[in-house]
Amino acid sequence: MTSASRTRPLADAGTYVVQVAAALLTLAPFALSVLTSLKAPVQFASTSPLSLPNPVTVENYLTLFDGSRVDFGSALGLTAAMVVVVLAGQLVFSIMAAYAFARLEFPGRDLLFWVYLATLMVPPVVTVVPLYLMMVQLGLRNTFSGLVLPYLLGSPYAVFLLREFFRGIPSELTDAARIDGAGTWRTLLHIVVPLSRPVIATLAIITVVTHANNFLWPLIITSGDELQVLTTATASLQGRFNANWTLVTAATTVAMLPLMAVFLAFSRRIVDSIQITGFR
Amino acid sequence: MHEPSSGARTRPGRRRARLREAVAGYGLLAPSLVGIVAFLVVPILVAIGLSFYKWDLLSRPRFVGLTNWAAVGTDPALLNSAAVTIAYVLLVIPLQTVLGIALAVLLHRGLPGSAGLRSILVLPWVCAPLALGIVWKWIFAPTDGALNALLGTSIAWLSDPDLALPAVAFVAVWSQAGYVALFFLAGLAAIPASVLEAAQLDGAGAVRTFWYVTLPLLRPTLFFVLVTTTISAFQAFDSIYAGATNVVAMQIYTSAFKTFDMGRAAALAVALFVVLVLISLAQQLYFRRRITYDLS
Numbered sequence A: 001m002t003s004a005s006r007t008r009p010l011a012d013a014g015t016y017v018v019q020v021a022a023a024l025l026t027l028a029p030f031a032l033s034v035l036t037s038l039k040a041p042v043q044f045a046s047t048s049p050l051s052l053p054n055p056v057t058v059e060n061y062l063t064l065f066d067g068s069r070v071d072f073g074s075a076l077g078l079t080a081a082m083v084v085v086v087l088a089g090q091l092v093f094s095i096m097a098a099y100a101f102a103r104l105e106f107p108g109r110d111l112l113f114w115v116y117l118a119t120l121m122v123p124p125v126v127t128v129v130p131l132y133l134m135m136v137q138l139g140l141r142n143t144f145s146g147l148v149l150p151y152l153l154g155s156p157y158a159v160f161l162l163r164e165f166f167r168g169i170p171s172e173l174t175d176a177a178r179i180d181g182a183g184t185w186r187t188l189l190h191i192v193v194p195l196s197r198p199v200i201a202t203l204a205i206i207t208v209v210t211h212a213n214n215f216l217w218p219l220i221i222t223s224g225d226e227l228q229v230l231t232t233a234t235a236s237l238q239g240r241f242n243a244n245w246t247l248v249t250a251a252t253t254v255a256m257l258p259l260m261a262v263f264l265a266f267s268r269r270i271v272d273s274i275q276i277t278g279f280r
Numbered sequence B: 001m002h003e004p005s006s007g008a009r010t011r012p013g014r015r016r017a018r019l020r021e022a023v024a025g026y027g028l029l030a031p032s033l034v035g036i037v038a039f040l041v042v043p044i045l046v047a048i049g050l051s052f053y054k055w056d057l058l059s060r061p062r063f064v065g066l067t068n069w070a071a072v073g074t075d076p077a078l079l080n081s082a083a084v085t086i087a088y089v090l091l092v093i094p095l096q097t098v099l100g101i102a103l104a105v106l107l108h109r110g111l112p113g114s115a116g117l118r119s120i121l122v123l124p125w126v127c128a129p130l131a132l133g134i135v136w137k138w139i140f141a142p143t144d145g146a147l148n149a150l151l152g153t154s155i156a157w158l159s160d161p162d163l164a165l166p167a168v169a170f171v172a173v174w175s176q177a178g179y180v181a182l183f184f185l186a187g188l189a190a191i192p193a194s195v196l197e198a199a200q201l202d203g204a205g206a207v208r209t210f211w212y213v214t215l216p217l218l219r220p221t222l223f224f225v226l227v228t229t230t231i232s233a234f235q236a237f238d239s240i241y242a243g244a245t246n247v248v249a250m251q252i253y254t255s256a257f258k259t260f261d262m263g264r265a266a267a268l269a270v271a272l273f274v275v276l277v278l279i280s281l282a283q284q285l286y287f288r289r290r291i292t293y294d295l296s
Helices: A004-006 A007-038 A041-046 A057-064 A074-102 A109-120 A123-138 A144-152 A158-169 A169-178 A184-195 A199-212 A215-220 A230-238 A245-278 B011-051 B067-074 B076-108 B114-126 B129-139 B147-150 B161-189 B193-201 B207-216 B219-234 B250-257 B261-290
Strands: none
Touching: A004 A109, A004 A144, A007 A245, A007 B076, A007 B114, A007 B129, A007 B161, A041 A184, A041 A245, A057 A074, A057 A245, A074 A158, A074 A184, A074 A199, A074 A230, A074 A245, A074 B011, A109 A158, A123 A144, A123 A215, A123 B011, A123 B250, A123 B261, A144 B011, A144 B076, A158 A199, A169 A184, A184 B011, A184 B114, A184 B129, A199 A245, A215 A230, A215 B250, A230 A245, A230 B011, A245 B114, A245 B129, A245 B161, B011 B261, B067 B076, B067 B114, B067 B261, B076 B114, B076 B161, B076 B219, B076 B250, B114 B161, B129 B147, B129 B161, B129 B193, B161 B219, B193 B207, B219 B261
16 A cells, blocks of 8 residues: 555645644644643633643642542542453453353353343443342442442453454364363363453453443442542533533543553554454 | 254263263353343343333332333424434434545555554543543533634534534544544455455546445445444433433433433333334345455
């Protein structure tokens, strides 16, 4: 493709113009909101929304963490705890199920796999009301357990993605392990999981992004100030201090920053991950 | 999928091995099976049952037959939310798909710097839609928002009924076009260069090659992208929460947790689910009928 482009300077120039425009348009909202979050409320009220912060101040960020309004420190901690627990549960239980579907033979396997596939279609918006009622029955409303339980035991999507990958692992490798006397668990842990690192990393990224950014379920299952994650804390701050944009943009920045940091560290991996999931 | 081989060679040892494998299989499956049944299958059944009741969480649920279902078809607020959602989907999906393909084609040229742009374009995907929705709410704010400052106007973007929906749709396209482009980029990379060269040798120009060769070969990607993005667009909630546009997901949320009408929320949720299943089936049929190409 580069050989063709070298001979077409006009097309190259056009491509660059559009690419730069797309990059600027993507980045501008982030840049503008970060600039606003670094302004004193007095400056924001008296100068153009597009002006640079003068002086630069972090008072909005300090307000988020001093516990006087919505406590972003504990929201950050709770979000991290929720993501870690859900990620661990999803990986372990989805890997187990995917291996059973990919490599073991047992009666009812294909029927059960069909059930998993069918639930891929179920949208979260449809299940939240019954899930909420179930959690109320279990006494788990407004608890950490209630927050993580519906996602802890694996997801059909994860099982599907992993099963496709596991099926591609040469069966000679798993058979050889079995002949050497390795049981199901050892084969899974020492052969299948190490060979599946790329797809497991992909799944981990998708799970972290999905659950760190989940809003609907935390909004519904938690109430009050003590059990807020970053998304619900941001929404509640925005609801209470609606026109206080310097504070609100500081909150959105804090809400987006952890994943942006992850993103910067793994951007190549993430881009590849998204593309892997497109091949079904 | 291979069936277990026939019982011709069944000996006690073999039978025991098979039993052991079945036990291992069910053991490995057990946790996720419990999760999928308890948190996906049962909730659907509960939602269906609940849609025939009136329940405010405090008094006893009261059987009301098809009342909630009649409301889904007649209640002006619900019909309005359905219309708004459909308009939203019809604005977002074509725009972001065309834009995604266009960006992918440009990125596919592989000029220096493309990798960097690819990363930038995915940035909105890693950010919470809720937080992005709030950022854009500020950008669209009438007096102290960035957009009006930039244009020198004082337009109430989000409270003007004619502008609110396009504004919200624009935000969705802004945040997803890059993500969608990545799928098409992967699709383009899978097209063998020889096919495109053959078209060019036959005298087809860039536009004709794209239209008659590249685009048909992108059909599997297009199918995947359309199905997944349409399903999620019909459920849009987070990014719209701050702007309070009346989409179906918002109606489900307010019915259940603001007016505490669980039956109505359930009926609406099940109706949305049915619509999504029908749309996916229709898309599947449409793409099935079209020719698919095997390039392997």
